[in-house]
Amino acid sequence: MSTNISIDYITHTFKGADAPTLKDIELKIQPGEKIALIGRSGCGKSTLLHMLAGLLLPSEGCVRIHGHQVSKPSAKWNMMFQKASLYPWMSVRENAELGLVFAGKKDPAKIDYLMSLVGLTDKADANVQSLSGGQQQRVALARSLATSPDLLLLDEPFSALDAFTRSSLQDEVADIVSREDLTMVIVTHDIDEAVAMADRVLIMSANPGRIVGEMAVDLPFPRNRASVEFSRSREQLMNQFESLVGDADLEHSQAETVDTNKTESETTDAQKAA
């Protein structure tokens, strides 16, 4: 079953930091929505996602799922990371089943189904270290889905994969999310990924992290990356992103900040824009 989420004026200051990382974030997510969160490195996307997962509590404000305040992690809202983080002493199957084992509800039939859903039936008994990066992320996806979550939180889950694997996994995950009637929030650096997977793209800016704009992507699934509509959405999002957070960044580079972090994020973005 899907879930409505509301983020009520979250502000977060990390211990020891003098300025807030997130400020006054307010957001409502409808059941079944696919949200992409884009923004420069360090603007607080992962921090916000951790709060949705209950892995981090905001210093002010709260996250509500179904009207209930999120105060701790739960297998009902599952997070996937850039690294698959599989447990190497467990087989593919045992990894996927872990959430069910924790809950004391082993369900071999369900794992069989998930293995076929992510296309790993013939690898079910393999050592996870023998899998490719893409296959490992599929195992992580199966593991996240096993506990029947309402909400799937993805923190740049495909950014370590090659372009072909990445785009096919984007389509598969979007498809699974629709079919299983989940709500999804994906954090990404990749405009293409946002347009390929999301109904709604939120743009975050840094210092302090806040949501400065959003754009609906009104294309049917599965999305055709070669279509004119796709290119148009992509361009529109790129322009909107540039106008909302691009300028701020330009000022920084003209001021020649010595902050190495900033310089690094500018280089990656320059590469992306090229």
Place this chain on the structure above:
Amino acid sequence: MSSTSSVTAIDGSAREGGINWSAVYKFSLTAIAYPLMGIAVMVALWWLGGWMIANNPDTSSFADFAPAPAFARLLDLVANGYVLEATIPSLERIGLGLLWAALLGVPVGVAIGLYAVVREVSHVPFQFLRMISPLAWMPIAVLAFETWDGAIVFLIAVAAIWPILFSTAQGVRRIDPLWFKVAKNLGADGSQMLRRIILPAIGQDIFAGVRLAVGVAWIVLVPAEYLGVTSGLGYAINDARDTLEYDTLAAMVVVIGIIGFFLDGICVSMIKRLSWHAEG
């Protein structure tokens, strides 16, 4: 190590059909010839030492130390059950000492690895205690324990706990933080986190600590068995010295070395079994 590589080599040759002579050659070299050469050098040096002792009028009464009388005596002692009789109590003491060391060292090591506060509070006392020679505890052990056996087990445990504790702590600190995050997210409670994530993740580190612990425990065992007890390998050595049976003494030294070697082999195979690192 050498046995695994040889197995793959033989597998490879079988697939090609026919015997891969270069693999067989390599196997016989690493698994048989090199160890035999090592043993030969060791025995040769021993023989040389024995020869020098025998030819020096001041030391010639110790001539039975030499390899020939020692091995002859060793065969007798194995045959009449003396070796087994001496070995069993020693292994029991080692086993109990290691068990106590692990029962205390692993949980404390896990706590040190997980919690910075525990780590910082325990740092000074543990580094201090660790530096005290286990044998320095002897008088205290004798006072504190009613039986000699209890005192010996205590001395072994005191020696063995540190490598187990520190290796466990180090293993915990090396665990990928994401593994904790994912498990928490999947609904793991504290005991599930310990049983399903932490312990499997550090199994090999625990046994790497046990391996070091076996080494020091085995070293401490012999002098500890000079204490009151009338059984065990240390007692047998002490007894042989008192009765001037130098061939028995040398034979028991060989026994101690061989058993230590096998105990180490058991630890190495446990480390291998619990290791989840991908091959190669």
